[in-house]
Amino acid sequence: MSDISRNGHSGSGQPGRIGIGLELDDIHLKILEILRENGRISVAALAERVGISRANAYTRFEALRADGAIKRFTAEIDHGRAGLGITALIFVTVRQQMWKQFRAELARMPEVEYCAITTGQHDAMIQVRVADVAAVHTMVTDRLANIPAVKATETVFILDEVLRRPYVLPGDGRQAARPARRPAQEERDDVPLGKMRFVGAAEGRAALQKDD
Numbered sequence: 001m002s003d004i005s006r007n008g009h010s011g012s013g014q015p016g017r018i019g020i021g022l023e024l025d026d027i028h029l030k031i032l033e034i035l036r037e038n039g040r041i042s043v044a045a046l047a048e049r050v051g052i053s054r055a056n057a058y059t060r061f062e063a064l065r066a067d068g069a070i071k072r073f074t075a076e077i078d079h080g081r082a083g084l085g086i087t088a089l090i091f092v093t094v095r096q097q098m099w100k101q102f103r104a105e106l107a108r109m110p111e112v113e114y115c116a117i118t119t120g121q122h123d124a125m126i127q128v129r130v131a132d133v134a135a136v137h138t139m140v141t142d143r144l145a146n147i148p149a150v151k152a153t154e155t156v157f158i159l160d161e162v163l164r165r166p167y168v169l170p171g172d173g174r175q176a177a178r179p180a181r182r183p184a185q186e187e188r189d190d191v192p193l194g195k196m197r198f199v200g201a202a203e204g205r206a207a208l209q210k211d212d
Contacts, residue, residue: 021067022063022064022066022067022069024069027050027052027060028060028063028064028069029169029170029171030049030050031046031050031057031060031061031064032064032069032070032167032169033169033171034046034049034050035070036165036166036167036169039073043057043058043061046061076166079129083131084129084130084131085131085132086129086130086131086132086133086135086136086157087127087128087129087157087158087161088127088128088130088136088155088156088157088158089125089126089127089155089156089158090125090126090127090128090136090139090140090144090153090154090155090156091118091121091122091124091125091126091153091154091155091156092122092123092124092125092126092144092150092152092153093121093122093123093150093151093152093153094123094124094149094150094151095148095149095150095151098148098149099149101147101148101149102124102147102149102150105147105149106126109128109139109143111128111129111130111135111139112126112127112128113127113128113129114126114127115127122154133157136155136157140153140155
Protein backbone atom coordinates (compact mmCIF):
# COMPACT_ATOMS: atom_id res chain seq x y z
CA MET A 1 0.00 0.00 0.00
CA SER A 2 1.25 3.46 -0.83
CA ASP A 3 2.22 5.72 2.05
CA ILE A 4 0.11 8.37 0.32
CA SER A 5 -3.06 6.33 0.77
CA ARG A 6 -2.53 6.23 4.54
CA ASN A 7 -2.24 10.00 4.80
CA GLY A 8 -5.15 11.72 6.49
CA HIS A 9 -5.11 14.87 4.36
CA SER A 10 -8.48 15.35 2.64
CA GLY A 11 -7.80 17.91 -0.07
CA SER A 12 -10.46 19.47 -2.28
CA GLY A 13 -9.17 19.60 -5.87
CA GLN A 14 -11.66 18.84 -8.67
CA PRO A 15 -14.69 17.19 -7.05
CA GLY A 16 -16.79 17.66 -10.16
CA ARG A 17 -14.44 15.47 -12.19
CA ILE A 18 -13.89 12.66 -9.69
CA GLY A 19 -15.63 9.43 -10.59
CA ILE A 20 -16.99 10.65 -13.92
CA GLY A 21 -13.92 10.44 -16.12
CA LEU A 22 -10.94 12.41 -14.85
CA GLU A 23 -9.04 14.05 -17.68
CA LEU A 24 -5.40 13.13 -17.18
CA ASP A 25 -2.91 15.91 -17.80
CA ASP A 26 0.90 15.85 -17.79
CA ILE A 27 1.04 16.16 -14.00
CA HIS A 28 -1.28 13.20 -13.49
CA LEU A 29 0.87 11.13 -15.85
CA LYS A 30 4.04 12.20 -14.02
CA ILE A 31 2.50 11.07 -10.74
CA LEU A 32 1.67 7.69 -12.28
CA GLU A 33 5.22 7.43 -13.63
CA ILE A 34 6.72 8.02 -10.19
CA LEU A 35 4.32 5.61 -8.49
CA ARG A 36 5.36 2.97 -11.02
CA GLU A 37 8.90 3.25 -9.66
CA ASN A 38 7.90 3.39 -5.99
CA GLY A 39 4.32 2.83 -4.87
CA ARG A 40 5.27 3.57 -1.24
CA ILE A 41 6.62 7.05 -1.86
CA SER A 42 5.42 9.68 0.62
CA VAL A 43 3.18 12.51 -0.54
CA ALA A 44 5.90 15.02 0.36
CA ALA A 45 8.48 13.25 -1.78
CA LEU A 46 5.98 12.84 -4.60
CA ALA A 47 5.17 16.55 -4.56
CA GLU A 48 8.86 17.43 -4.64
CA ARG A 49 9.59 15.18 -7.60
CA VAL A 50 6.60 16.40 -9.59
CA GLY A 51 7.25 20.03 -8.68
CA ILE A 52 3.88 20.85 -7.14
CA SER A 53 2.62 21.59 -3.63
CA ARG A 54 2.00 18.80 -1.16
CA ALA A 55 -1.74 19.56 -1.06
CA ASN A 56 -1.95 19.52 -4.85
CA ALA A 57 -0.08 16.22 -5.03
CA TYR A 58 -2.40 14.56 -2.54
CA THR A 59 -5.52 15.98 -4.19
CA ARG A 60 -4.43 14.69 -7.58
CA PHE A 61 -3.52 11.30 -6.13
CA GLU A 62 -6.92 10.95 -4.49
CA ALA A 63 -8.60 12.02 -7.74
CA LEU A 64 -6.73 9.28 -9.61
CA ARG A 65 -7.87 6.71 -7.05
CA ALA A 66 -11.48 7.90 -6.93
CA ASP A 67 -11.72 7.96 -10.72
CA GLY A 68 -10.35 4.41 -11.01
CA ALA A 69 -7.18 5.36 -12.89
CA ILE A 70 -5.35 3.84 -9.91
CA LYS A 71 -7.15 0.60 -9.11
CA ARG A 72 -5.16 -0.73 -6.15
CA PHE A 73 -1.73 -1.12 -4.58
CA THR A 74 -0.08 -4.50 -4.24
CA ALA A 75 3.33 -6.14 -3.76
CA GLU A 76 5.51 -7.64 -6.50
CA ILE A 77 7.19 -10.87 -5.43
CA ASP A 78 10.00 -13.09 -6.69
CA HIS A 79 8.02 -16.14 -7.77
CA GLY A 80 11.10 -18.38 -7.78
CA ARG A 81 11.87 -17.61 -4.15
CA ALA A 82 8.21 -18.17 -3.32
CA GLY A 83 8.49 -21.71 -4.65
CA LEU A 84 6.77 -21.13 -8.00
CA GLY A 85 9.65 -21.68 -10.39
CA ILE A 86 7.61 -22.81 -13.41
CA THR A 87 5.50 -20.45 -15.52
CA ALA A 88 3.41 -21.69 -18.42
CA LEU A 89 0.92 -20.32 -20.92
CA ILE A 90 -2.04 -22.57 -21.66
CA PHE A 91 -4.02 -21.71 -24.77
CA VAL A 92 -7.59 -22.98 -24.53
CA THR A 93 -10.28 -23.63 -27.12
CA VAL A 94 -13.66 -23.23 -25.43
CA ARG A 95 -16.97 -24.74 -26.47
CA GLN A 96 -18.82 -21.58 -27.44
CA GLN A 97 -22.04 -22.32 -25.56
CA MET A 98 -20.19 -22.99 -22.29
CA TRP A 99 -18.27 -19.81 -21.51
CA LYS A 100 -20.06 -19.34 -18.19
CA GLN A 101 -18.92 -22.76 -16.98
CA PHE A 102 -15.36 -22.13 -18.19
CA ARG A 103 -15.12 -18.86 -16.25
CA ALA A 104 -16.57 -20.45 -13.11
CA GLU A 105 -14.14 -23.38 -13.19
CA LEU A 106 -11.18 -21.10 -13.87
CA ALA A 107 -11.99 -18.98 -10.82
CA ARG A 108 -11.50 -22.11 -8.66
CA MET A 109 -7.90 -22.59 -9.82
CA PRO A 110 -5.50 -20.66 -7.57
CA GLU A 111 -2.54 -21.41 -9.86
CA VAL A 112 -4.02 -19.16 -12.55
CA GLU A 113 -2.35 -15.76 -12.43
CA TYR A 114 -3.92 -14.30 -15.54
CA CYS A 115 -6.49 -15.17 -18.18
CA ALA A 116 -7.46 -13.27 -21.31
CA ILE A 117 -9.95 -13.89 -24.10
CA THR A 118 -8.03 -13.80 -27.38
CA THR A 119 -8.52 -13.76 -31.11
CA GLY A 120 -6.90 -16.28 -33.42
CA GLN A 121 -6.72 -20.06 -33.26
CA HIS A 122 -7.57 -20.29 -29.54
CA ASP A 123 -10.23 -18.59 -27.44
CA ALA A 124 -8.35 -17.88 -24.22
CA MET A 125 -4.84 -17.68 -22.81
CA ILE A 126 -4.14 -18.74 -19.22
CA GLN A 127 -0.90 -17.98 -17.39
CA VAL A 128 -0.11 -20.26 -14.48
CA ARG A 129 2.69 -20.35 -11.91
CA VAL A 130 3.44 -23.64 -10.20
CA ALA A 131 6.26 -25.46 -8.43
CA ASP A 132 7.26 -27.90 -11.17
CA VAL A 133 6.47 -29.30 -14.61
CA ALA A 134 4.44 -32.13 -13.10
CA ALA A 135 2.02 -29.61 -11.65
CA VAL A 136 1.41 -28.15 -15.12
CA HIS A 137 0.83 -31.64 -16.51
CA THR A 138 -1.68 -32.40 -13.76
CA MET A 139 -3.51 -29.15 -14.32
CA VAL A 140 -3.82 -29.69 -18.07
CA THR A 141 -4.58 -33.42 -18.17
CA ASP A 142 -6.57 -33.88 -14.97
CA ARG A 143 -8.30 -30.58 -14.37
CA LEU A 144 -8.70 -28.61 -17.59
CA ALA A 145 -9.30 -31.73 -19.68
CA ASN A 146 -12.17 -32.73 -17.37
CA ILE A 147 -14.01 -29.44 -17.80
CA PRO A 148 -16.76 -29.99 -20.40
CA ALA A 149 -16.36 -26.40 -21.59
CA VAL A 150 -12.76 -27.02 -22.64
CA LYS A 151 -12.46 -28.44 -26.15
CA ALA A 152 -8.66 -28.38 -26.55
CA THR A 153 -5.50 -26.97 -24.98
CA GLU A 154 -1.96 -26.12 -26.03
CA THR A 155 0.77 -25.53 -23.45
CA VAL A 156 3.88 -23.36 -23.80
CA PHE A 157 6.50 -23.14 -21.05
CA ILE A 158 8.14 -19.77 -20.39
CA LEU A 159 11.90 -20.11 -20.22
CA ASP A 160 12.75 -16.57 -19.17
CA GLU A 161 10.68 -13.46 -18.43
CA VAL A 162 12.75 -10.87 -20.23
CA LEU A 163 10.65 -7.81 -19.45
CA ARG A 164 7.72 -7.12 -17.16
CA ARG A 165 6.49 -3.59 -16.40
CA PRO A 166 3.79 -2.82 -13.83
CA TYR A 167 2.05 -0.71 -16.48
CA VAL A 168 2.81 1.51 -19.46
CA LEU A 169 1.87 5.17 -19.92
CA PRO A 170 1.04 7.22 -23.04
CA GLY A 171 4.29 9.18 -22.89
CA ASP A 172 6.62 6.19 -22.56
CA GLY A 173 7.28 5.95 -26.30
CA ARG A 174 8.26 9.60 -26.56
CA GLN A 175 10.77 9.21 -23.74
CA ALA A 176 12.68 6.42 -25.43
CA ALA A 177 16.27 7.44 -26.14
CA ARG A 178 17.23 7.90 -29.76
CA PRO A 179 19.71 5.30 -31.02
CA ALA A 180 23.30 6.46 -31.27
CA ARG A 181 24.54 7.34 -34.75
CA ARG A 182 26.17 4.35 -36.35
CA PRO A 183 29.63 4.47 -37.94
CA ALA A 184 29.79 5.52 -41.59
CA GLN A 185 30.72 2.00 -42.73
CA GLU A 186 27.59 0.54 -41.09
CA GLU A 187 25.42 3.19 -42.73
CA ARG A 188 26.82 2.31 -46.16
CA ASP A 189 26.12 -1.37 -45.51
CA ASP A 190 22.54 -0.68 -44.45
CA VAL A 191 19.72 -2.57 -46.17
CA PRO A 192 16.12 -1.49 -46.92
CA LEU A 193 13.50 -2.01 -44.20
CA GLY A 194 11.93 -5.44 -44.33
CA LYS A 195 14.89 -7.17 -45.99
CA MET A 196 17.75 -9.17 -44.49
CA ARG A 197 21.46 -9.17 -45.23
CA PHE A 198 23.47 -12.35 -44.70
CA VAL A 199 27.25 -12.51 -44.29
CA GLY A 200 28.95 -15.61 -45.60
CA ALA A 201 31.16 -17.68 -43.34
CA ALA A 202 34.34 -16.88 -45.29
CA GLU A 203 33.68 -13.14 -45.18
CA GLY A 204 33.06 -13.30 -41.46
CA ARG A 205 36.27 -15.20 -40.78
CA ALA A 206 38.29 -12.71 -42.83
CA ALA A 207 36.90 -9.83 -40.76
CA LEU A 208 37.84 -11.58 -37.54
CA GLN A 209 41.39 -12.16 -38.76
CA LYS A 210 41.80 -8.49 -39.60
CA ASP A 211 40.70 -7.53 -36.11
CA ASP A 212 43.40 -9.78 -34.68
